[in-house]
Amino acid sequence: MSGPQADVVRAAGYTDPPPRVGFFTDSSVCIGCKACEVACKEWNAIPEDGLELTGMSYDNTQGLGASTWRHVAFIEQRKPLGGQEPGIGHEDVDVFTAAGNLGVSPSPVSSVAPDGRTELRWLMSSDVCKHCTHAACLDVCPTGSLFRTEFGTVVVQEDICNGCGYCIPACPYGVIDQRVDDGRAWKCTMCYDRLGVGMEPACAKACPTDSIQFGPLDQLRERAAARVTQLHAAGVTDARLYGEDPRDGVGGDGAFFLLLDEPEVYGLPPDPVVTTRDLPAMWRHAGAAAASLAALAVVSFARRPR
Template identity: 75%
Template sequence: MTDAPAHGRDTGPPSTSGLLHGEQPAADDPAGAAGHRDHPPRMGFFTDTSVCIGCKACEVACKEWNAIPEDGLELTGMSYDNTQGLSASTWRHVAFIEQRKPLGGQQPGTGHGAHGGRDGGAEGVDVFAAAGRLGETSASSPGPGATAPAPDAAGDTPPGAPTGEISPLAPDGRTELRWLMASDVCKHCTHAGCLDVCPTGSLFRTEFGTVVVQEDICNGCGYCVPACPYGVIDQRKEDGRAWKCTLCYDRLGEGMEPACAKACPTDSIQFGPVDELRERAASRVAQLHAAGVPDARLYGADPDDGVGGDGAFFLLLDEPETYGLPPDPVVPTRDLPSMWRHAAAAAGAMAVGVAACFLGRRR
């Protein structure tokens, strides 16, 4: 890890500290606001959950590259999700959400192309037709929780028989049980509350616009934990230090993509300049809407949201709450400047009052 830049901590809205006189950073330029000059473009993640197959390759690659300790293989009661959520020892988390909801009228040719070719087209992989790609299971392959059809008097299972109360057959032969799979990660916010409250400079903004924790500087105060609107940052019980995704800062410096994106077999996790990813994501949402998926939406891509837009944003197929994400995240420290102004005004009024009382008593 490199030392944090002198002006690396955020103070609410982007500050102009570290810039030349008269210069103003772009509204969506966190690296420039932190004092980095002539820096590379802002880098981040676009996670397209519509093509996530729940393989957890990203989780494994993240742990291996960053030497993150194993955090348990216990049955959690949450489908095939053994990690439950992001933590100090889980920087990538693949959620498995089971729903009794049919996916509906998707048309073929809405995939990403060969190996997630990102521009789609009729030649692409049909991510909706293959059983299990989005968690929809066929009658011949009932999904988790489905019960097998009851055999008839001859001991044979009748074709097309219902698969039980958990996964009844849809009219077209598919079951109504679907899985929503999504690989979650630190959002690397434009306005990061964790940076605002860190007293040691352990958290700093990199030249790529990402947010990194220097664990050797962290004093374990824990202020950053409640300051994160997404509940991403966590402390390890052994020493109390905070840990989270660094977007593989060491790999970025060498011109390499993060380990999780490198390992993703379907290109559900896409890495690149944030501006390019937002354009690609908007195109993908339009493609899914045209294919009959009206619930497709972007989460965290809006620069005007409560955190100034995320450096890691997502295409979701349902409401954010379904994935355990806050519907309207707001950086907790956004009101700090006005709070300090009100406190200063109150202190000034109190000083004037005390002075008036003192002068009145003297008279």
């Protein structure tokens, strides 16, 4: 592995790392089956955390947390699909067949029915820890519980976590959380145990539509760019990538997404930044202030009358 993707892994102390791997989640083909949620819980022995009405359509899980490492959002909208004009009905077979072939379900798309009803479209997307290139959680962990693996992912070692909770506000995506019963931090490991033996993560293995794609990060980014081009050509002009750009505020994510609307619609921050980005400057200012105080103390002591 070479280039920027290798740099983050080598910086963690690995001299000859394998290719950095990650997730590309294509929300345009997510059907909301939640197979990824179930597979994640089963493989990682994650406790059940309750089924509740969330106010997000048929979604019955609240969001990412210590006991939910994959979460499929259900978002209802009264909005046309991509560049489709409002008023186009289901009788337009060519438009809807093309959308279906692209994996974008035509049935929930907003359209005006003959009786004047406006139907909803559902946006579904499986969210997960982003495994940031510049991970603030790593910066603030005082015990080394959080570490960068040879695959470029970020993992919590629960047996080392002391429950301080510093990593929770440090995460720009609000992914990491503590379990109430033991106070330790938990999050997606990208199935680190499976990666070590050449297997793909359980969620990607279980996904029936290939909405969750796993592989070398460089290849996934190329595939994602081609997918956006394909959708734009089909008139789905709202399609865009989120988290794939190494020039963004976290240096690019190890888990990035194809979205069909603005990030905020999916509960994602529009411009995430490394929350610890100002720490070096703060330490420099603190050091300079300490040095100034020390110098002032020395001068004051030297000027004392003897």
